Amino acid sequence: MKKARKLLRIIFGRTAFVVMSLLLQISILLAGFRFLSHYMVYIYGGFTLLSAFVILYVVNKDENPSFKLAWIIPITVIPVFGTLLYLFLELQWEGKIINRRLRENISDTQLYLKQNPRYMEQLAKISRSNANLAAYIENSGSYPVYGNTNVKYYPVGEEMFEDMKKELEKAKRFIFMEYFIVERGEMWDSILEILERKVQEGVEVRFMYDGMCCLVLLPYSYPRELRAKGLKAKMFAPIRPALSTYQNNRDHRKILVIDGHTAFTGGINLADEYINRKVRFGHWKDTGIMVKGDAVTSFTMMFLQMWNITEKEPEDYGRYLRDPEFFYPPELSMEGFVIPYGDSPLDQETVGELVYLDIINTARNYVHIMTPYLILNYELVQALQFAAKRGVETIIIMPHIPDKEYAFLLAKAHYEELIRAGVQIYEYTPGFVHAKVFTSDDEKAVVGTINMDYRSLYLHFECAAYIYRNEVIKDVERDFKETLAKSQVITLEECRHYPWYKKFAGRVLRLFAPLM
Numbered sequence: 001m002k003k004a005r006k007l008l009r010i011i012f013g014r015t016a017f018v019v020m021s022l023l024l025q026i027s028i029l030l031a032g033f034r035f036l037s038h039y040m041v042y043i044y045g046g047f048t049l050l051s052a053f054v055i056l057y058v059v060n061k062d063e064n065p066s067f068k069l070a071w072i073i074p075i076t077v078i079p080v081f082g083t084l085l086y087l088f089l090e091l092q093w094e095g096k097i098i099n100r101r102l103r104e105n106i107s108d109t110q111l112y113l114k115q116n117p118r119y120m121e122q123l124a125k126i127s128r129s130n131a132n133l134a135a136y137i138e139n140s141g142s143y144p145v146y147g148n149t150n151v152k153y154y155p156v157g158e159e160m161f162e163d164m165k166k167e168l169e170k171a172k173r174f175i176f177m178e179y180f181i182v183e184r185g186e187m188w189d190s191i192l193e194i195l196e197r198k199v200q201e202g203v204e205v206r207f208m209y210d211g212m213c214c215l216v217l218l219p220y221s222y223p224r225e226l227r228a229k230g231l232k233a234k235m236f237a238p239i240r241p242a243l244s245t246y247q248n249n250r251d252h253r254k255i256l257v258i259d260g261h262t263a264f265t266g267g268i269n270l271a272d273e274y275i276n277r278k279v280r281f282g283h284w285k286d287t288g289i290m291v292k293g294d295a296v297t298s299f300t301m302m303f304l305q306m307w308n309i310t311e312k313e314p315e316d317y318g319r320y321l322r323d324p325e326f327f328y329p330p331e332l333s334m335e336g337f338v339i340p341y342g343d344s345p346l347d348q349e350t351v352g353e354l355v356y357l358d359i360i361n362t363a364r365n366y367v368h369i370m371t372p373y374l375i376l377n378y379e380l381v382q383a384l385q386f387a388a389k390r391g392v393e394t395i396i397i398m399p400h401i402p403d404k405e406y407a408f409l410l411a412k413a414h415y416e417e418l419i420r421a422g423v424q425i426y427e428y429t430p431g432f433v434h435a436k437v438f439t440s441d442d443e444k445a446v447v448g449t450i451n452m453d454y455r456s457l458y459l460h461f462e463c464a465a466y467i468y469r470n471e472v473i474k475d476v477e478r479d480f481k482e483t484l485a486k487s488q489v490i491t492l493e494e495c496r497h498y499p500w501y502k503k504f505a506g507r508v509l510r511l512f513a514p515l516m
Contacts (some may be wrong), residue, residue, distance in 0.1 A: 004422065007321045013426070023404070030353070031132060031341070048079060049149045051079040058071050058086070058485045062075070063301060063351075064377060064514065065323060065377075065378070067458070069511070069514075070511065071086055073511060074086075075178045085274075093203065095249060095346050096346075098249075098250060103307065104510065105308050106305055109301040109305060109317055110142050111317075112301055112317055112318065112321065113298060114144065115138055118147075119145050119337065120135075120148060121466070122337075127468070128325075129269070129506060133355070133466070139243060139338055140351050141341060143246070143339060143341040143342065145338075146293065146294040146339070146340075147291030147294065147337055147338075147356055148290070148293050148294045148334045149291060149294050149296075149336075149470075150292045150328070150332040150333055151289050151290070151291055151465070152292075152472065153288075153472050153475040154268075154287060154290070155287060155477050155482070155483075156275075156276070156286065157197070157284065157288070158275045158276060159185060159220055160266065160288040161275045161446055163264075163290055164256060165190065165191065165194060166261050167264075168195070168198065168258065169194060170259075171203050173259045173260075174205070174257075174320060175195065175205045175257070175258055176206050176256070176257040176300065176303040176320075177205075178208045178209070178253055178255040178303050178306060179208075179210070179253075179270050180212075180252045180253065180449075181208070181209075181213060181269035181271050182213055182249065182269070182270045182271065182363075184217075184218070185272035186272055187270055187271060187272050187275050187277065188271065190366075192272065193228075193361060195207070195231060196229050196230065197264050199231060205232065207231050207232070207233045208251070208306065209235060210250050211238035211239050211250075212239060214235060214238055214239055216349065220238070221386070223309075224386070234307075235252040237251065245360045249459055249460065249461065250460050250461070251282070251460070252455075252460035253265075253461055253462055254266060255303050257296065257299050259323065259326070260296060260323070261292060261296055261323070261328070262292050262339075263291045263295075263299035263300070263324045263338075264289070264291070265288050265289060265464070265465060266286070266287050266448065267287060267372075268288045279430050281399070281403050283402070283431035283492070285432065285434065286432065287370070287437055287479070288445045289446065289472070292332060293342070295465070297321060297322070298339075298341070302340070302463060308459065319441050331465045335469070335470065336467070336471065338467055339465065339469075340464070342463045343464075345458055352450040353379075355446060356452070357380065359438050359446065360384060360420055361383055361387070362439045362440075363394075363441060365442075366392060366395070366439075366441060367392060367393065367439075368437075368477065370433055370435040370483065371396065372399055372407075372432065372433050372434050373407050373410075373453040374398060374411035375411065376414055377454070381414065381417065381418070384421070385421035388418075389422055389465075394424065395425075396418075396424065396425050397427075397433055397480070398424045399427065399428055399432040400428050400430075400432075400487070400488070401419050401432050407453070409505050409506040409509055410496060410509050410510060412502070412503075412506055416492065416495040419492050420492065421492065426487035426490065427486060427488055428483060428487045429464065429488050431444045436449060436450050436456075439477045442474070443468060443473060444469075445466075445472070445477075446464050446466050446467070447467070447476065448461045448462065448464020449463055450463075454513055454514045455514075
């Protein structure tokens with residue numbers, strides 16, 4: 001009976017409505033193209049000329065060459081459909097509005113994100129190259145480098161979940177939450193119960209989740225349900241039955257901020273598979289961090305910048321700084337440097353990719369990576385190959401049980417070329433790796449939401465923390481080695497015996513990887 005009700009909800013729910021509406025729009029577009037085809041004798045020359053101009057525009061556009069190739073192929077092969085589709089998507093205006101609003105909000109928060117020159121001077125004395133990277137991150141998004149910050153690392157979602165509940169219970173002033181996936185179950189229900197109690201105690205609670213959830217996981221009216229409980233709640237970019245590039249830019253970030261003094265981020269969403277209460281792809285290996293100290297300010301402002309994209313009233317950002325009378329326990333280690341940063345798909349600045357490239361290119365002894373996806377552009381492939389060829393131990397841990405078959409086919413399409421260059425690839429045999437972690441040379445690490453694929457690097461809103469000379473790095477590296485011990489190495493021999501049809505599918509998919 002439950003299965004029947006679930007099926008009926010899918011058939012008659014919003015997901016089916018959205019899908020049918022999109023299919024109807026695509027059908028109308030195709031019908032229009034077919035109608036035009038009857039007059040192709042007269043207009044073919046015009047479309048050929050238009051396609052040539054569009055290709056010229058694409059070639060000279062300031063964007064990743066992989067995206068250019070992915071568009072040039074359909075424009076060349078099917079000029080009428082390909083050209084009109086490209087122009088339709090290129091002329092979308094919603095993304096430009098969001099980008100303008102976000103840049104305004106970033107400008108408004110700059111007062112609270114000023115670089116403390118003392119931390120930059122200390123960093124420059126230790127490492128000029130890391131100071132240069134810090135300067136780039138600050139210039140690209142006004143995210144400064146901080147000292148006086150403690151970081152705690154979580155090797156599994158279950159451990160972070162327990163600390164999230166403990167810290168939420170301590171909230172006195174405000175709670176900010178921004179997540180990609182929310183699904184009813186033990187994890188979200190227990191957190192929501194705490195949030196409801198905190199609202200009754202007078203704590204301000206703001207909760208924002210990505211609108212993709214409304215397709216399957218939550219009802220479209222769910223923000224209204226949360227508002228009835230006293231929370232300030234909204235969806236980011238709710239899915240609408242309209243063709244739009246705006247709906248392709250999802251909010252993939254995971255941020256929890258409590259009273260301006262504690263923040264959480266990482267790969268862990270608010271659903272039971274992330275804490276292994278529900279088994280989907282074997283054991284779910286995920287990671288996250290808790291930040292206490294000065295660096296929390298950047299996470300607070302990151303949340304408010306996104307929240308206020310759709311708000312009309314001015315925000316009093318200063319209200320949400322840490323209470324000056326709040327003191328951290330003296331036993332917390334506050335050594336080293338932390339740079340929380342965000343990445344927007346709309347500003348033409350690929351911060352997430354460039355930070356990863358900087359770690360790979362400056363590694364001296366090793367670079368260790370955990371990622372659920374390996375859908376790489378030419379620059380990342382070259383960087384990984386070059387690191388291995390110059391003697392840097394370059395190891396990537398991937399899932400053994402994938403969540404998306406097409407993504408696994410694309411990842412395996414890179415295996416052979418990387419392994420041949422000396423990159424070591426392992427697959428986590430107990431299940432699925434959802435962690436997004438880099439460590440290098442026992443002195444630097446990144447933990448955040450940014451996958452090694454086109455969606456994270458170019459199409460989604462993301463966040464992470466770059467950590468340098470902080471004690472937590474040894475915990476991140478220890479977890480990597482423990483995960484490696486549970487993983488199997490992939491050899492060239494295995495790559496060569498991989499079924500030919502899967503190899504072919506992966507290579508075909510690489511043509512369109514930037515558009516997926």
